[in-house]
Amino acid sequence: MTQLPDFLTIDPSTRTVSLDARNPAFYGDPNRTYAALHAACPTFYWREQKQWFFCGYDHVNALLRDRRFGRQILHIASREELGLPEPAAHTANFDLAERHSLLEIEPPEHTRLRTLVNRAFVSRHVEKMSGEIADLANRLIDGFERDGRTELLSTFADIIPVTMIARMIGIPEEMGPQLLRWSHDYVGMYMFKRSRADEDAADRSAKEFADYVKTVIAERRANPRDDLLSHMIHTEHKGQFLSEEELISTTIVLLNAGHEATVHQIGNSVRVILESGLDPQAMFADAAATERTVEETLRICAPVHIFQRWALEDVEVDGVPFRRGDKVSLILAAANLDPGKFPEPLIFKPERNEAANLSFGAGIHFCIGAPLARLELNIVLPLLFKRLPGLRMAGTPVVKDVYHFHGLERLDLAW
Incomplete structure (x- = not known):
């Protein structure tokens, strides 16, 4: 039997796990x-989180699509009925910005918002940005190529996703x-290590973010442009336009989701490719090889690890009974490592052609920005390795002290 690390205890008989998510080794x-x-x-009760978690690929995939579970619960039950505390006063601005978030709502509101936004993110529209993404990536590499070394996140990974999503929405690039x-x-509100200071910072930034978005909305109402924000303001769905609060929430979630995870994924992908010792030229030999390589990096080092759901009714899954109002967590990154779907799951194999990874989720909340993220990765990763032959790590990668996101604090490279 494999020796477990000291931060982890597992009791298979009760499916109870004790795991310190703050331990750097985890x-x-x-x-x-x-x-x-x-x-x-693979289905277990995490004692510290006081919640059931699912790791198995089939369970996670099914639960992401199961309409007996949802991203919200207060549309069908009151806080009093469920025994939930009242919202905290010190996160009122954050809660307001989240109230109409695509990530947090259920049909019919979700259907209306997603329908208005979805058209801009379908592959055929996103692919028109290929030239812009390549131009930006080349320009950034031009800026550090002669140095022989760089810290990849600050000079490259941080810049590309935020620039592209800002352009798409219609936010000035200098706001990046x-x-x-x-x-x-x-x-910071989604992290397991969340403190009162994190909550105060999130609330303050939510207010500043929302106030800024309001000024851009007012400008686009007066002077529409060919951008996503103008489209959201001036397009109706079944006779209804988005409200001001819906516009603000949707813009914030698109800006956040449109770059945060992709920044992590660029860094994670470069790291795993370099650590593999495999030949990057073979990985990026053609479009098909590149696509397989990108999907394998998404499988083995996903940036977002957990997606939560509320039980909307009494239901049993894998022998675990849930009552209406119970919360469950799905570990997307663990589902990607299910040995029943992916033989030798901890080994990076760019040639894999097995099950689809679940890094972007599934069902009605499947990541709306997935086509853009995939396009960015399929363009910038080959460019990096082509432009910088002999690319290697110039120091131990520093992992961010956060869970459940997974990304690097810095990635020092040399060539």
């Missing part, structure tokens, strides 16, 4: 823990650094 390399969970009990600061504070 968040630095969560895949090893996921492998242990698959071997012992400020958008990154707001976004980093905002997503």
Whole structure:
């Protein structure tokens, strides 16, 4: 039997797990823990989180699509009925910005918002941005190529996704650094290590973010342009336009989701490719090889690990009974390592052609920005390795002290 690390205990008989998510040995390399969970009990109760979690590919895939579970619960039950506390006063601005978030609502509101936004993100529209993405990536590489070394996140990975999503929505590119600061504070609300200071920072940034978006909305109402924000303002769905609050929430979630995870994925992908010792030229030999390589990096080092659901009715899954109002967590990154779907799941194999990874989710909340993220990865990763032959790591990659996102603090490279 494999010896478990000291931050993890598993009782398969009760499917109970004790796991310290703050331990650097866990968040630095969560895949090893996921492998242990698959071997012992892929459905488990995480004692510290007081919640049931699912790791198995088939369960996670099914639950993402199961309409007996949803992203919200208060549309069908009151806080009093469910025994939920009242919202905290110090996160009122954050809660307001989230109220109409595509990630947090259910049909029919979700259907209306997603229908208005979806057209801009379908592959045929996104692919028109290929030239712009390549031009930006080449320009950034031009800026550090002669140095022989760079810190990839600050000079490359941070810049491309935020620039492209800002252009798409209609936010001035020079706002990029400020958008990154707001976004980093905002997503702090989703981390397991969240403190009162994190909550205060998220609330402050949510207010500043929303106030800024209001000014851009007012400008686009007066002077529409050929951008997504103008489209959302001036397009109706079944006779209805988006309200001001819906516009603000949708713009914020698109800006956050449109770059935060992709920044992590660029860094994670470069790291896993370099650590594999495999030949990058073979991985990016043609479009088909590139696509397989990108999907394998998404499988083995996904940037977002957990998606949560509320039970909308009493239901049993894998022998676990849930009552209406119970919360469950689906570990997307662990589902990608299910040995029943992916033989030798901890090994990076760019030639894999097995099950689809679940890094973008599934069902009605499947990531709306997936076509853009995939396009960016399929363009910028080959460019990096082509433009910088001999690319290698110039130091130990520093993993961010956060869970459940997984990304690097810095990635020092040389060539």
